[in-house]
Amino acid sequence: xxxxxxxxxxxxxxxxxxxxxxxxxxxxxxxxxxxxxxxxxxxxxxxxxxxxxxxxxxxxxxxxxxxxxxxxxxxxxxxxxxxxxxxxxxxxxxxxxxxxxxxxxxxxxxxxxxxxxxxxxxxxxxxxxxxxxxxxxxxxxxxxxxxxxxxxxxxxxxxxxxxxxxxxxxxxxxxxxxxxxxxxxxxxxxxxxxxxxxxxxxxxxxxxxxxxxxxxxxxxxxxxxxxxxxxxxxxxxxxxxxxxxxxxxxxxxxxxxxxxxxxxxxxxxxxxxxxxxxxxxxxxxxxxxxxxxxxxxxxxxxxxxxxxxxxxxxxxxxxxxxxxxxxxxxxxxxxxxxxxxxxxxxxxxxxxxxxxxxxxxxxxxxxxxxxxxxxxxxxxxxxxxxxxxxxxxxxxx
Amino acid sequence: xxxxxxxxxxxxxxxxxxxxxxxxxxxxxxxxxxxxxxxxxxxxxxxxxxxxxxxxxxxxxxxxxxxxxxxxxxxxxxxxxxxxxxxxxxxxxxxxxxxxxxxxxxxxxxxxxxxxxxxxxxxxxxxxxxxxxxxxxxxxxxxxxxxxxxxxxxxxxxxxxxxxxxxxxxxxxxxxxxxxxxxxxxxxxxxxxxxxxxxxxxxxxxxxxxxxxxxxxxxxxxxxxxxxxxxxxxxxxxxxxxxxxxxxxxxxxxxxxxxxxxxxxxxxxxxxxxxxxxxxxxxxxxxxxxxxxxxxxxxxxxxxxxxxxxxxxxxxxxxxxxxxxxxxxxxxxxxxxxxxxxxxxxxxxxxxxxxxxxxxxxxxxxxxxxxxxxxxxxxxxxxxxxxxxxxxxxxxx
Numbered sequence: 001x002x003x004x005x006x007x008x009x010x011x012x013x014x015x016x017x018x019x020x021x022x023x024x025x026x027x028x029x030x031x032x033x034x035x036x037x038x039x040x041x042x043x044x045x046x047x048x049x050x051x052x053x054x055x056x057x058x059x060x061x062x063x064x065x066x067x068x069x070x071x072x073x074x075x076x077x078x079x080x081x082x083x084x085x086x087x088x089x090x091x092x093x094x095x096x097x098x099x100x101x102x103x104x105x106x107x108x109x110x111x112x113x114x115x116x117x118x119x120x121x122x123x124x125x126x127x128x129x130x131x132x133x134x135x136x137x138x139x140x141x142x143x144x145x146x147x148x149x150x151x152x153x154x155x156x157x158x159x160x161x162x163x164x165x166x167x168x169x170x171x172x173x174x175x176x177x178x179x180x181x182x183x184x185x186x187x188x189x190x191x192x193x194x195x196x197x198x199x200x201x202x203x204x205x206x207x208x209x210x211x212x213x214x215x216x217x218x219x220x221x222x223x224x225x226x227x228x229x230x231x232x233x234x235x236x237x238x239x240x241x242x243x244x245x246x247x248x249x250x251x252x253x254x255x256x257x258x259x260x261x262x263x264x265x266x267x268x269x270x271x272x273x274x275x276x277x278x279x280x281x282x283x284x285x286x287x288x289x290x291x292x293x294x295x296x297x298x299x300x301x302x303x304x305x306x307x308x309x310x311x312x313x314x315x316x317x318x319x320x321x322x323x324x325x326x327x328x329x330x331x332x333x334x335x336x337x338x339x340x341x342x343x344x345x346x347x348x349x350x351x352x353x354x355x356x357x358x359x360x361x362x363x364x365x366x367x368x369x370x371x372x373x374x375x376x377x378x379x380x381x382x383x384x385x386x387x388x389x390x391x392x393x394x395x396x397x
Numbered sequence: 398x399x400x401x402x403x404x405x406x407x408x409x410x411x412x413x414x415x416x417x418x419x420x421x422x423x424x425x426x427x428x429x430x431x432x433x434x435x436x437x438x439x440x441x442x443x444x445x446x447x448x449x450x451x452x453x454x455x456x457x458x459x460x461x462x463x464x465x466x467x468x469x470x471x472x473x474x475x476x477x478x479x480x481x482x483x484x485x486x487x488x489x490x491x492x493x494x495x496x497x498x499x500x501x502x503x504x505x506x507x508x509x510x511x512x513x514x515x516x517x518x519x520x521x522x523x524x525x526x527x528x529x530x531x532x533x534x535x536x537x538x539x540x541x542x543x544x545x546x547x548x549x550x551x552x553x554x555x556x557x558x559x560x561x562x563x564x565x566x567x568x569x570x571x572x573x574x575x576x577x578x579x580x581x582x583x584x585x586x587x588x589x590x591x592x593x594x595x596x597x598x599x600x601x602x603x604x605x606x607x608x609x610x611x612x613x614x615x616x617x618x619x620x621x622x623x624x625x626x627x628x629x630x631x632x633x634x635x636x637x638x639x640x641x642x643x644x645x646x647x648x649x650x651x652x653x654x655x656x657x658x659x660x661x662x663x664x665x666x667x668x669x670x671x672x673x674x675x676x677x678x679x680x681x682x683x684x685x686x687x688x689x690x691x692x693x694x695x696x697x698x699x700x701x702x703x704x705x706x707x708x709x710x711x712x713x714x715x716x717x718x719x720x721x722x723x724x725x726x727x728x729x730x731x732x733x734x735x736x737x738x739x740x741x742x743x744x745x746x747x748x749x750x751x752x753x754x755x756x757x758x759x760x761x762x763x764x765x766x767x768x769x770x771x772x773x774x775x776x777x778x779x780x781x782x783x784x785x786x787x788x789x790x791x792x793x794x
Contacts, residue, residue: 025672028476047475054474058466061473066463069455076458076650076678077451078444079425079643105502105652105674112670116513136670246476253473253677255502273509273533275422277502279676280650281473 042354052301054250075280099263106255107244123172127365172206183327188226215248217328256282309375336369353387439751449698451647472677496660503652504641520569524762569603580724585623612645614725653679706772733766750784
């Protein structure tokens with residue numbers, strides 16, 4: 001690695017310290033600013049969200065609330081509506097009875113709820129994965145990993161998973177579709193077959209299907225996405241679909257998510273709390289989410305973002321010296337080849353180009369040197385490509 | 398009761414239905430608006446918050462965020478800081494090590510966390526109380542009630558509580574100071590003696606002290622409040638102080654609260670979740686909360702509100718036909734005398750005067766007909782007094 005100067009070393013150390021404190025999550029740009037880590041981040045390629053959707057949300061926010069301060073006050077001053085009210089509001093749009101909708105303070109609250117109140121004994125998790133799925137389990141739950149094979153591009157083999165589940169007889173299986181951090185995608189049909197097979201395994205009580213990135217996926221030229229929620233009825237006793245609104249709608253700060261699950265499970269959760277678990281602004285977001293005009297505009301920014309994202313990944317795929325894995329999410333997992341270390345790549349991208357990437361050295365289940373790069377706005381994606389190309393060229397010379 | 402017309406009956410029924418759906422909580426004005434219950438609520442005397450503090454918060458919000466949309470965007474778009482970061486930020490102001498501060502998505506999340514992760518076997522709760530304290534307990538926990546005596550103005554007798562705890566050997570004791578819904582207050586010295594005595598009872602692992610209304614109390618003419626957090630060190634193994642920011646700062650929609658507890662307890666909670674459990678706006682609130690200028694301005698609206706509140710309660714105490722119980726919170730518990738029913742009082746206040754009060758007919762531990770009235774802005778309090786006086790006068794004639 002080009003020698004780091006003292007200032008650069010200190011900066012990287014502060015980021016490293018912040019990362020350790022954050023568990024297995026990169027400190028947000030927010031945190032870096034707050035902790036006065038004086039790094040000039042030009043592009044936050046760590047952050048998994050559609051920035052065009054944030055623009056859209058903010059334009060509604062400005063129009064609805066900044067021009068009507070008494071309405072804004074109502075959302076900030078009053079208790080928000082309870083879970084059941086929001087569920088009823090969402091019911092029409094999600095084409096799901098309100099009794100099967102549970103609203104959460106971001107998907108992390110939903111993950112925690114599912115793992116703590118429903119999961120016991122044994123759980124199967126696919127690796128690599130979003131770390132909360134094994135970090136939040138309660139003591140006494142054994143976690144069995146199904147490691148995706150790098151040689152097979154981290155593609156999930158439904159048969160292998162089914163065999164593993166038959167053998168291990170877990171209480172819970174966790175699937176993320178598209179998967180984080182590699183972006184691998186199971187088709188609607190594959191998910192259906194998988195749910196069907198898993199449902200027949202005795203003792204399997206929960207199939208947690210995290211669709212937080214499903215809005216970035218598609219199966220045909222219309223680019224529409226296929227949520228498993230339309231199959232919910234067939235698997236209602238076991239299926240728990242978890243959905244963050246942070247990624248596709250670009251509103252992580254608002255903390256909004258929902259889960260679809262059996263009414264008995266929801267009743268159990270509501271019996272033990274989750275009283276006013278979303279904020280007034282999350283309520284405002286969910287109100288927007290049921291507004292036709294907003295959804296129509298959202299559809300456009302969704303399609304635009306997918307097109308730009310896939311074009312970005314395509315170019316990444318042509319760059320020598322790195323391998324970009326197939327992704328139908330809004331991030332790409334990149335393997336560094338030829339002895340290049342993730343630490344070096346991360347440091348130089350940040351220090352020389354102001355590009356903040358996700359160093360995956362703490363992700364279990366990845367054997368090699370990996371970086372995850374999020375798709376941002378087009379001019380930012382272009383700049384990330386130029387940065388990677390320049391860095392690799394300089395390194396060779 | 399004056400006969401209700403069909404329209405009035407229908408309105409009351411919708412409110413009643415909403416209330417049933419909300420558990421033992423009055424539907425918020427927000428919910429009534431959303432459900433299109435067309436009642437003209439002039440004064441929300443159900444809502445327990447300092448409206449002057451809301452004004453103050455909104456003026457900062459406008460100044461800081463509405464004039465700087467990129468800053469606003471940062472709070473809405475990005476993941477908020479994690480629990481530890483906010484705790485460090487609060488540490489100085491609370492004069493408490495960050496390791497003993499746990500940040501929550503409103504106090505209801507903190508209550509749920511304490512009851513689910515720490516409480517087992519047996520718990521003592523004072524009656525009447527905030528219903529979540531017995532509603533959220535997990536199956537298998539026996540709840541023992543210490544019923545406050547109406548004849549003694551619902552005053553808590555520390556000796557009775559200590560004897561009960563010695564006899565019952567609970568795992569957890571819950572105290573709310575000032576208590577909800579009556580506003581009864583234990584002095585700093587009484588709390589100290591109580592904590593001292595309870596700490597010596599074998600098997601008692603948790604003393605939950607909810608100080609969500611402490612900012613409305615005072616012990617001397619300076620009107621400053623006395624939080625038990627300054628005694629935390631002496632009782633750290635057992636004491637859990639829970640603090641909502643919704644009431645004193647008037648920001649219920651933001652969902653912000655914190656708890657002070659032993660580091661081992663916090664470690665256990667963080668190990669099992671609570672990753673990004675507060676929103677970007679709650680983070681903004683906590684940032685304000687550590688700003689000298691904001692706190693100085695807050696102190697003024699706090700004192701003003703207390704003075705107006707106590708003057709309000711004093712006048713309520715002089716009205717014939719009702720009995721107002723002593724309160725150092727921002728609400729007063731009112732007993733209706735002479736055969737007057739809470740249902741009738743609630744209905745007529747709402748329908749004839751637009752005053753929305755808390756009908757306490759669902760509160761266990763209250764023997765009689767009770768209404769809870771919150772203190773609002775001075776002109777609203779004045780209007781509530783006029784409404785009660787007019788109603789009682791008309792009723793007698």
